[in-house]
Amino acid sequence: MKQPILQVRDLKQHFPVTSGMILQRQVGSIRAVDGISFDVYEGETLGIVGESGCGKSTAVRSISQLYKPTGGSVIFNGIELTTADPRTMLAARRDIQMIFQDPYASLNPRMTVRSIIAEPLVIYNRRNLLDPPLSKLEIEHRVEELMERVGLSKVFKNRYPHEFSGGQRQRIGIARALALNPKIILADEPVSALDVSIQSQILNLLSDLQKEFNLTYIFIAHDLAVIQHISTRVAVMYLGKIVEISEAVNLYDNPLHPYTTALLSAAPIPDPVVERNRQRIILTGDVPSPDKERFGCYFYDRCPKRMPWCSNHIPPMFKRGKNHEVACWLYDETRDYHDVSMEEAKADAAKASK
Amino acid sequence: MKNVVATNEFNQVVEGNSLGKDAWRRLRKNKMAVIGMIVVIIYSILAATAPLLPIYPYDQIILDHQHLRPSLTRTSGEIMMENRLKDLYFKAWRSGELVVTEAESAQIRKWIAANDTNKVWNFVFKEGEAQREAGIFTFNAADQRVITRLQDKIDTEFLIDVTQITFSEEKGDKRQDLSKMSYEQISRIYADLSNTDIEAVKAQTLTEVSSQLMNTLKSATPGLTAEEYAVNLELELQTIGESGVAKLGKTNLLGKISTTITRQADRDLKQEIREGLAVFPVERIIDVNDQLQAKVTATKKHERMYYLGTDYSGRDMLSRIIYGSQVSIAIGLVGTLTSVLIGIVLGAIAGYVGGKVDYILMRIVDIMYGLPYMLLVIIFMAIFGRNILNLFGALALVSWLTIARMVRGQVMSLKNSEYVEAARSMGGSTARIILKHMIPNSLSVIIVYSTLRVPAFIMQESFLSFLGLGVQAPFASWGSLVGDAVDGMTLYPWRLIFPAIAMTLFLFAMNFFGDGLRDAFDPQSKNEL
Numbered sequence: 001m002k003q004p005i006l007q008v009r010d011l012k013q014h015f016p017v018t019s020g021m022i023l024q025r026q027v028g029s030i031r032a033v034d035g036i037s038f039d040v041y042e043g044e045t046l047g048i049v050g051e052s053g054c055g056k057s058t059a060v061r062s063i064s065q066l067y068k069p070t071g072g073s074v075i076f077n078g079i080e081l082t083t084a085d086p087r088t089m090l091a092a093r094r095d096i097q098m099i100f101q102d103p104y105a106s107l108n109p110r111m112t113v114r115s116i117i118a119e120p121l122v123i124y125n126r127r128n129l130l131d132p133p134l135s136k137l138e139i140e141h142r143v144e145e146l147m148e149r150v151g152l153s154k155v156f157k158n159r160y161p162h163e164f165s166g167g168q169r170q171r172i173g174i175a176r177a178l179a180l181n182p183k184i185i186l187a188d189e190p191v192s193a194l195d196v197s198i199q200s201q202i203l204n205l206l207s208d209l210q211k212e213f214n215l216t217y218i219f220i221a222h223d224l225a226v227i228q229h230i231s232t233r234v235a236v237m238y239l240g241k242i243v244e245i246s247e248a249v250n251l252y253d254n255p256l257h258p259y260t261t262a263l264l265s266a267a268p269i270p271d272p273v274v275e276r277n278r279q280r281i282i283l284t285g286d287v288p289s290p291d292k293e294r295f296g297c298y299f300y301d302r303c304p305k306r307m308p309w310c311s312n313h314i315p316p317m318f319k320r321g322k323n324h325e326v327a328c329w330l331y332d333e334t335r336d337y338h339d340v341s342m343e344e345a346k347a348d349a350a351k352a353s354k
Numbered sequence: 355m356k357n358v359v360a361t362n363e364f365n366q367v368v369e370g371n372s373l374g375k376d377a378w379r380r381l382r383k384n385k386m387a388v389i390g391m392i393v394v395i396i397y398s399i400l401a402a403t404a405p406l407l408p409i410y411p412y413d414q415i416i417l418d419h420q421h422l423r424p425s426l427t428r429t430s431g432e433i434m435m436e437n438r439l440k441d442l443y444f445k446a447w448r449s450g451e452l453v454v455t456e457a458e459s460a461q462i463r464k465w466i467a468a469n470d471t472n473k474v475w476n477f478v479f480k481e482g483e484a485q486r487e488a489g490i491f492t493f494n495a496a497d498q499r500v501i502t503r504l505q506d507k508i509d510t511e512f513l514i515d516v517t518q519i520t521f522s523e524e525k526g527d528k529r530q531d532l533s534k535m536s537y538e539q540i541s542r543i544y545a546d547l548s549n550t551d552i553e554a555v556k557a558q559t560l561t562e563v564s565s566q567l568m569n570t571l572k573s574a575t576p577g578l579t580a581e582e583y584a585v586n587l588e589l590e591l592q593t594i595g596e597s598g599v600a601k602l603g604k605t606n607l608l609g610k611i612s613t614t615i616t617r618q619a620d621r622d623l624k625q626e627i628r629e630g631l632a633v634f635p636v637e638r639i640i641d642v643n644d645q646l647q648a649k650v651t652a653t654k655k656h657e658r659m660y661y662l663g664t665d666y667s668g669r670d671m672l673s674r675i676i677y678g679s680q681v682s683i684a685i686g687l688v689g690t691l692t693s694v695l696i697g698i699v700l701g702a703i704a705g706y707v708g709g710k711v712d713y714i715l716m717r718i719v720d721i722m723y724g725l726p727y728m729l730l731v732i733i734f735m736a737i738f739g740r741n742i743l744n745l746f747g748a749l750a751l752v753s754w755l756t757i758a759r760m761v762r763g764q765v766m767s768l769k770n771s772e773y774v775e776a777a778r779s780m781g782g783s784t785a786r787i788i789l790k791h792m793i794p795n796s797l798s799v800i801i802v803y804s805t806l807r808v809p810a811f812i813m814q815e816s817f818l819s820f821l822g823l824g825v826q827a828p829f830a831s832w833g834s835l836v837g838d839a840v841d842g843m844t845l846y847p848w849r850l851i852f853p854a855i856a857m858t859l860f861l862f863a864m865n866f867f868g869d870g871l872r873d874a875f876d877p878q879s880k881n882e883l
């Protein structure tokens with residue numbers, strides 16, 4: 001089997017909540033990402049979906065080491081990024097680039113398009129991490145080449161970001177991400193701020209680039225249709241956890257986790273007949289706040305199929321067929337938990353914790 | 355490698371540009387800003403080249419020329435005469451010799467009651483001149499004498515300036531500039547000139563230097579006993595050493611020699627005037643004795659023109675304003691620059707590092723905010739002494755607070771912006787992120803604040819000068835000029851108006867320039883290209 005290019009193991013990102021003025025005591029933590037594991041293979045696109053606030057952005061930021069992860073490991077091309085020294089990490093991170101959600105906020109308004117796209121080149125050049133080093137003119141040509149590649153005329157080189165449309169700006173962001181010839185690109189909702197017609201242009205551009213440069217993507221989106229369009233595999237996140245991960249086709253045809261089922265049933269279908277007759281699963285309540293430690297299934301509060309057992313046992317990932325994993329006790333083939341009473345479950349949990 | 359250049363689709367060469375270049379292009383489009391910039395530049399050039407300009411010395415006191423009003427066409431002598439005549443006409447009116455109508459007399463009395471002295475003088479002068487013209491009025495003998503004497507004085511008095519003294523051992527030898535010779539040589543020359551021996555000259559000079567030093571000591575640290583002063587003086591003499599004494603002594607001796615020459619030239623010129631031979635302005639080389647020669651210029655004292663009038667010591671306002679702008683602009687710019695630099699550095703550190711560092715820095719700022727600002731400056735000046743450098747220091751020390759807070763706020767909000775995150779994800783160093791991303795994006799705030807700071811500094815300096823803690827006479831600054839002019843404001847309005855205009859114009863220009871700069875550094879500004 002193929003070797004994964006990126007391995008994420010039990011990655012945790014907790015943000016401390018402090019109080020007090022001088023002596024800042026930690027009074028708790030926001031568990032934005034609470035132990036996620038997955039592999040990413042070369043050339044594929046891993047989509048991550050989930051409700052707002054479930055920790056998708058935080059996950060990619062921890063992977064790219066923008067935040068120092070609280071725990072777990074991120075192994076890229078055999079290099080452990082969480083413990084690597086700065087220079088090794090910089091060298092490795094050259095191959096990991098990001099595309100940001102907001103094409104307005106992610107470009108410095110005081111820099112011309114040229115300097116924005118050239119920035120990674122200039123930084124790596126200055127740190128002697130480019131082989132061979134580039135001259136000023138070479139950088140200039142590389143910038144032009146990138147602009148043409150993402151569909152911007154090089155005539156616009158001297159313009160400022162505010163003189164472009166949202167789609168054009170996102171192209172600038174993409175060109176910047178491509179500048180160092182990365183292997184993997186982490187795209188945090190790259191199309192959600194754009195108009196639908198432009199979304200598809202950008203998505204097509206991204207898939208063209210993927211074929212051309214053999215890129216790997218981790219692609220975050222709210223929109224299930226977008227994810228389906230672009231992903232090879234999809235991970236579904238809920239409250240800092242991955243609840244289901246599977247081949248894209250598989251997930252849409254055969255969602256297993258109750259949360260995934262609910263999520264898919266909420267997505268509109270562009271066919272009036274189907275749309276009118278379909279069954280929607282309405283989840284009750286909001287996403288709970290990620291600020292306390294949980295001992296049961298993270299989805300317990302809102303799950304339409306919950307069992308007493310789920311309230312105090314965290315489900316592991318159960319394998320269901322090739323490349324399909326789900327974190328739900330319903331899919332434990334060794335035991336059926338439907339008839340376990342609350343008392344028995346509590347007793348079992350207490351025994352396990354001893 | 356072949357020489358390729360970047361071209362656009364129309365095959366035109368695309369020039370690289372940067373924020374700086376673009377800013378300059380945008381600035382040039384903004385007329386008001388350009389005018390402001392030009393005014394600021396003109397001021398700066400005038401201030402910087404003041405010693406080269408053809409203006410009278412800013413510290414030359416001519417008591418006869420006290421409070422002369424500004425005039426573009428009339429010489430100081432004519433204005434002096436006019437002033438005297440006004441005075442005499444007024445006296446004549448008082449004593450009843452100058453007859454005016456009853457209504458006019460009542461009006462004059464009303465003016466006097468309202469302290470409108472200028473109106474009174476102008477009126478009696480006009481009236482008196484008219485009556486004298488018409489032959490109705492003549493001065494009495496005493497007044498006539500006063501007038502003649504003044505006219506005589508105006509016609510004959512002159513100012514002598516010794517510009518260069520040269521020396522040669524024998525006639526025909528190469529002449530040496532006296533100011534470039536050694537203390538030893540100058541002592542001998544002075545001994546020859548004044549017919550004493552060299553030892554006496556040296557002893558005399560040493561005493562003078564000592565007493566000079568003693569005076570400085572006494573003014574610097576007042577309130578010591580005589581013994582303590584003696585000890586201090588001894589120390590002072592040791593620190594400056596032989597060469598120090600020689601340097602001071604040389605200055606003294608040169609002064610004395612030049613006084614001697616001035617006196618001699620004065621005598622000669624007076625003689626010539628009596629004989630009716632002198633033609634002013636005089637510029638000549640005179641032989642003092644066999645060895646000394648001096649280049650002397652003499653101008654008629656009362657033919658000077660004061661375009662902006664004179665102050666209470668008869669000093670030229672024009673040149674005082676120009677020299678004053680030196681001090682004021684320097685304080686405005688240097689003070690702003692240092693305070694903005696301190697503020698940016700500390701604010702950026704506090705905002706970027708955050709946590710405890712931020713907490714401590716901001717508490718220091720809070721505490722300093724709480725202290726009365728001017729009091730700090732005054733205490734600082736009192737401890738470290740009153741000179742211009744300390745003034746810079748004191749003002750800069752307490753004025754970085756606001757800018758530090760502003761920069762901190764900016765940096766904190768920019769720290770979490772996506773483009774800074776993007777730069778960090780590309781491995782941009784902290785320095786690069788601060789310099790390339792945070793500072794350019796905080797620049798508009800910083801620039802606006804700085805341009806507001808410049809006037810504030812000029813004002814503060816004025817305030818301190820007004821309190822007597824700023825620049826000390828004979829130096830001037832706009833502030834001290836305005837401060838000095840406040841008394842006698844109605845009598846001599848020009849003393850107030852011209853420095854005030856100079857100052858206002860500069861501050862206006864500075865504001866427009868700053869506004870333009872802000873727009874120029876903001877690519878999104880409405881001031882389109």
Ligand SMILES: Nc1ncnc2c1ncn2[C@@H]1O[C@H](COP(=O)(O)OP(=O)(O)OP(=O)(O)O)[C@@H](O)[C@H]1O
Pocket residue numbers: 015030031032050051052053054055056057058059222290
């Ligand atoms: N720097 C931070 N400090 C504290 N809490 C944070 C921080 N960043 C994110 N969080 C919290 O972590 C949780 C996950 O946030 P995250 O931005 O990863 O969500 P998301 O899945 O990307 O949501 P969206 O789809 O709206 O972008 C949220 O509850 C958020 O409040």
Ligand SMILES: [Mg+2]
Pocket residue numbers: 056057058188
């Ligand atoms: Mg997000």
